[in-house]
Amino acid sequence: MKCLSCGKWSFRIICKNCQSLITLKPTLRLVGDLKVYSFFAYSEIESLLHYKYSPVGSRVYRVLCKIAREYFAPTFSLKEAYGVGIDDSVRRGYSHNGIFLSEFRKCGIKPIYGELLAQSDVSYAGKSLEYRQTHPKGFATHLKERKNLIIFDDIITTGVSLSEAKRVLEQEGNEVLFALVLCNARG
Numbered sequence: 189m190k191c192l193s194c195g196k197w198s199f200r201i202i203c204k205n206c207q208s209l210i211t212l213k214p215t216l217r218l219v220g221d222l223k224v225y226s227f228f229a230y231s232e233i234e235s236l237l238h239y240k241y242s243p244v245g246s247r248v249y250r251v252l253c254k255i256a257r258e259y260f261a262p263t264f265s266l267k268e269a270y271g272v273g274i275d276d277s278v279r280r281g282y283s284h285n286g287i288f289l290s291e292f293r294k295c296g297i298k299p300i301y302g303e304l305l306a307q308s309d310v311s312y313a314g315k316s317l318e319y320r321q322t323h324p325k326g327f328a329t330h331l332k333e334r335k336n337l338i339i340f341d342d343i344i345t346t347g348v349s350l351s352e353a354k355r356v357l358e359q360e361g362n363e364v365l366f367a368l369v370l371c372n373a374r375g
């Protein structure tokens with residue numbers, strides 16, 4: 189096959205050389221009192237994320253998650269931690285946050301799938317902060333009184349989804365440690 193990035197023949201969807209050129213840009217954003225750690229600047233991986241909904245999307249996405257996980261793993265030492273993905277239902281054959289969660293299982297964060305599904309169809313793409321704040325996604329969860337939860341999402345823009353997710357989890361007596369996000373739209 190051809191590397192999606194440079195077009196040269198490769199056994200990988202993104203060749204080794206191009207993978208080494210994908211730059212991490214780790215940031216910490218505070219959303220209320222939620223710490224949100226992100227790995228890439230959206231502007232720098234935008235061209236790769238365009239493949240998100242194509243047939244090769246899941247493989248491109250996994251490459252990015254793997255680079256993020258390799259950066260994150262040495263900094264993480266908690267024995268018991270659980271990952272919950274925002275709206276990790278399967279669309280177009282795969283779930284982005286499902287891939288993100290399964291990759292981070294390799295550093296000991298146990299995935300809990302399907303526990304933050306949006307009950308509303310609202311889309312935030314291109315919408316204002318005010319719109320987002322007045323149109324909650326209505327996340328639903330069955331999790332109760334769980335400790336050491338980590339929220340996963342693919343992108344942070346305003347952080348409205350993440351704070352709603354945290355609030356919903358905490359209403360059920362769960363404890364949220366922080367959030368991990370693949371890319372920062374303001375990076």
Ligand SMILES: [Zn+2]
Binds near residue numbers: 192193205
């Ligand atoms: Zn390449």
